[in-house]
Amino acid sequence: MGALTLSQVTKSFGRTDVIKGVDLAVEDGEFCVFVGPSGCGKSTLLRMIAGLEDVSSGEVAIDGARINELAPARREIAMVFQSYALYPHLTVRDNMGLALKQAGSSRAQIAAATDKAAGMLALGPLMDRRPAELSGGQRQRVAIGRAIVRTPKLFLFDEPLSNLDAALRVATRIEIARLHRELGATMIYVTHDQVEAMTLADKIVVLNAGRVAQVGAPMDLYNDPDNTFVAGFIGSPQMNFLKSGLLGLRSDLLGIRPEHLAISTETGQIAGRVSHVEKLGGETLVYAATEGHGLLTVRLFGEHDFAVDAPVWLTPDAARTLHFDAGGQRLRH
Structure with a gap:
């Protein structure tokens, strides 16, 4: 289970209010995309869910349980960053299995989990290579595989395709959509690219200056926007x-x-x-x-x-x- 609830969540840095009272419900198994222009607060909101930023006020809950005070490692969340954040001295196999090793899983458990993720991401032939021997797209697939092996309640993606060229962005976007269908997991994905939002999401959250401008299915936002901000932002x-x-x-x-x-x-x-x-x-x-x-x-x-x-x-x-x-x-x- 991985249902997420945000209740009047705010975030301030000194006197600057960045997130201004966000209410949101993400259902178990949903693919939810946070989209908006630079500086709208979408990455900050994601980091608050992950526990990488403190919540100034309000509540973050997973499956009905408050997690505000939980350390990131205890939230059962896996995050895929814009930068791949792979250990250069470790092989693909060891990068993917590191979190399980640190959690005390057996070698057999680690091998089974990494082999399964590798199969889903077509990484099998690359498992003994190091990050320097991989392309950008391959490194991002390794980062995604590292998240998969943890079987988290929530997958969080922070602009994971920004460093890829146009063709790789399309291919990796299709791969992420396929993984969501296969895993049936709850995924929250941040992007400034409304095309990514439209093609991936079950639910889009359009953010504007730290507030939710509108929430809805992609074509609902396209055909039935509540305001000129959403109408102008969604659609290219x-x-x-x-x-x-x-x-x-x-x-x-x-x-x-x-x-x-x-x-x-x-x-x-x-x-x-x-x-x-x-x-x-x-x-x-x-x-x-x-x-x-x-x-x-x-x-x-x-x-x-x-x-x-x-x-x-x-x-x-x-x-x-x-x-x-x-x-x-x-x-x-």
Whole structure:
């Protein structure tokens, strides 16, 4: 079991409040991702769960039991860091089994656990190598394997893919998702990359300046954000925001996803000029400068040709628009 509960958790460094009253419930077996911009408090919150930072006030509980005062080693938590933190003089096998050895497990138990983890991570041929003989992706898999052998109640990942190149990030992300399905364990994952959040999570916690902006399933946050912060942060390219008064609408602000904004060279609702075109193969992104609404992004599927500086007309899909008040809160009709 590995259900996590945070109740009015705060963290202050001197007079600076970093975490400002977070309430959260993560169910047993859930994959929960903390996402937000740099400085929002997501890594600090993870370190508080791990016991690497003290809780200023509030309660952290696993399976209903308060763990605020427990040392990190007694929390039954395994953490995978951005840096691999492997011992350079130890082999892969010894790095993975070190925590079990320190806990007094027998050689047979250590061998069984490390061999099982190695099989899950395709590390078998590498078990007698040292970290210097491994690629970055292989080292990260060893770090993940070291966490697996401990069979913790919670797996905590602190931006584990940041040091990998683009192709390895995708491959390792798929590997982590597969491991979650196989292990059925509770995982909490910190990232600033909303694509990682969308593709991995059962539940996303969007943090903004130490507070929870919204919690929900990935597509719920994408399609039904509570505020302009979540609407703008979740989705790539990000949502367009229009001054809806210029369109004769009642709300202060109108949000529309790039794929729900039509573009035409003949007629439409908003006049603009093509500022830039990105041809990505499977899709085309057109950036149009407009009066009153600024730079708007249009996503088109497939290949399309638009000349820079050409006049265009944009029309939002009225059925897919979202309405916000002047403070950025969603208006629901």
